[in-house]
Amino acid sequence: MRHTKHFDKNLYNRWHRRFDNIAMVDIDQVECCQIKGCWQPLALVETAYDTGNYYKTTTITKWLGEKANIPVWLVFYKKDEIVGGDSLTFKVRQIYPIYGDLKAISEAEWVSYLRNLQHKHYLEKHCDKKDEIRTTYPVSNKDIK
Ligand SMILES: [Zn+2]
Numbered sequence: 001m002r003h004t005k006h007f008d009k010n011l012y013n014r015w016h017r018r019f020d021n022i023a024m025v026d027i028d029q030v031e032c033c034q035i036k037g038c039w040q041p042l043a044l045v046e047t048a049y050d051t052g053n054y055y056k057t058t059t060i061t062k063w064l065g066e067k068a069n070i071p072v073w074l075v076f077y078k079k080d081e082i083v084g085g086d087s088l089t090f091k092v093r094q095i096y097p098i099y100g101d102l103k104a105i106s107e108a109e110w111v112s113y114l115r116n117l118q119h120k121h122y123l124e125k126h127c128d129k130k131d132e133i134r135t136t137y138p139v140s141n142k143d144i145k
Helices: 013-017 059-068 108-125
Strands: 029-032 041-049 072-079 087-094 102-103
Touching: 041 059, 041 108, 059 072, 059 087, 059 108
Parallel strands: 041 072
Antiparallel strands: 029 041, 072 087, 087 102
């Protein structure tokens, strides 16, 4: 019998809710440095499927972002019916350090933002593996100063 394919992703959450006087939330995405051995968190993201309801509680994620001094985003996503496949479109709102407007962005724009976080982490020399990075980090030479 195979257990890996159809496991219940909410089993732990449901287990946790059975007990009084404890509390938890899930964090949907911790964008982190892509370099093995560094893995520093670069941003926190709460995600929700875009149903037209653009509200989701972000209190704890914002709190953690402030403590870690990393950006926090709220991201609503849905399938891009024009492009098709696994492509998504987004409506995003920055939560921290500024509380921004909800804005519609493309898949390419969101990926570009996330890649820029990686570049900035490296270029500002925050990466724990910055000495090893030249051989592994996929940036052009003009990005490396
Ligand atoms: Zn790093």
